Amino acid sequence: MRPAIAVRAAGLGRRYGRSWALRDCTFDLPEGKVAALVGANGAGKSTLLRLLAGVLTPSEGSAEVFGAEPWLRGLSGVGFVAQEKPLYRGFTVAETLRMGRAMNPGWDQAYAAALVDRAGLGMRTRVGALSGGMRASLALAVALARRPRLLLLDEPLAEMDPIARQDAMRTLMVEVAETGLGVLMSTHVLADVDGVCDYLLLLDRGRVLLAGETDDILAEHRIVVASHRAERTDFGPHRVVRTQVSERQVTALVRRDGELVGDGWVVSEPTLDEVVVGHLLASAQSDSGGSAESGSEAAAQSGSGAAA
Numbered sequence: 001m002r003p004a005i006a007v008r009a010a011g012l013g014r015r016y017g018r019s020w021a022l023r024d025c026t027f028d029l030p031e032g033k034v035a036a037l038v039g040a041n042g043a044g045k046s047t048l049l050r051l052l053a054g055v056l057t058p059s060e061g062s063a064e065v066f067g068a069e070p071w072l073r074g075l076s077g078v079g080f081v082a083q084e085k086p087l088y089r090g091f092t093v094a095e096t097l098r099m100g101r102a103m104n105p106g107w108d109q110a111y112a113a114a115l116v117d118r119a120g121l122g123m124r125t126r127v128g129a130l131s132g133g134m135r136a137s138l139a140l141a142v143a144l145a146r147r148p149r150l151l152l153l154d155e156p157l158a159e160m161d162p163i164a165r166q167d168a169m170r171t172l173m174v175e176v177a178e179t180g181l182g183v184l185m186s187t188h189v190l191a192d193v194d195g196v197c198d199y200l201l202l203l204d205r206g207r208v209l210l211a212g213e214t215d216d217i218l219a220e221h222r223i224v225v226a227s228h229r230a231e232r233t234d235f236g237p238h239r240v241v242r243t244q245v246s247e248r249q250v251t252a253l254v255r256r257d258g259e260l261v262g263d264g265w266v267v268s269e270p271t272l273d274e275v276v277v278g279h280l281l282a283s284a285q286s287d288s289g290g291s292a293e294s295g296s297e298a299a300a301q302s303g304s305g306a307a308a
């Protein structure tokens with residue numbers, strides 16, 4: 001049976017004035033996944049999350065969250081924690097939870113209290129007196145206590161110290177395992193979610209470079225090192241994302257098309273970080289030198305490669 005889809009985006013785009021922040025964004029995110037939304041500053045991550053949360057409307061294309069357009073259905077079943085945490089600085093932690101309870105029919109007060117306790121937040125502390133990381137923990141607790149099916153998080157870990165990050169990730173993972181919660185979270189630091197995320201969405205200057213299950217993405221990519229004495233170094237028919245040529249060898253990140261063997265080649269599995277960095281560098285390179293979005297792939301397919 002095919003998994004249910006939590007988010008479906010098709011040709012989704014948004015511009016501010018004449019500048020496109022997100023363009024032609026197409027992907028399906030199955031339910032219950034922990035998805036990392038990765039990309040450099042200004043890649044369009046917040047714009048995508050805000051579109052999916054229904055606080056922005058698209059300029060083109062469509063998006064559905066649990067089968068409905070988010071800007072029409074509101075946030076039912078979906079929790080959203082924006083980058084600028086939506087909390088009242090004059091409220092205490094207890095008042096913040098009380099307001100959450102009053103505003104959300106499905107609110108789980110015991111769970112909210114347990115989460116703020118675990119994060120070491122005193123109930124009587126004013127939000128304005130909390131550090132950025134503590135505020136992020138509180139915002140996460142408020143979002144989780146609504147018991148959403150999908151949580152959209154915009155850089156939730158950015159201001160947390162390493163222990164708070166680990167705690168927050170652990171809390172999320174328990175929730176995912178126990179309730180089937182899905183999470184789509186933006187981050188600059190892939191290391192924070194590597195080994196935890198099972199879906200990757202990589203944006204680059206408003207475009208989707210990669211979207212899919214991390215296992216599938218890792219399975220289709222390989223790093224190939226070929227000495228110049230190797231039988232061949234064009235790697236066809238595999239699609240080369242990026243190559244680096246040194247005096248002694250050619251190193252390539254390739255998307256394989258079937259078995260990947262060559263005389264004098266050393267083939268290994270890349271890490272997710274290597275895949276992401278390879279695609280980002282290839283995209284930057286094709287923009288400065290080539291034309292197409294996957295210019296380095298096209299160049300390499302024709303056998304020329306794209307030397308770094």
Ligand SMILES: Nc1ncnc2c1ncn2[C@@H]1O[C@H](COP(=O)(O)OP(=O)(O)OP(=O)(O)O)[C@@H](O)[C@H]1O
Pocket residue numbers: 016020021022039040041042043044045046047048
């Ligand atoms: N309200 C706005 N008005 C005008 N331009 C905007 C607005 N919000 C975002 N942009 C522009 O849209 C592009 C994408 O921004 P967005 O905030 O979605 O990126 P991001 O990947 O979340 O960046 P960051 O990692 O820095 O948070 C950027 O060029 C940004 O300057």
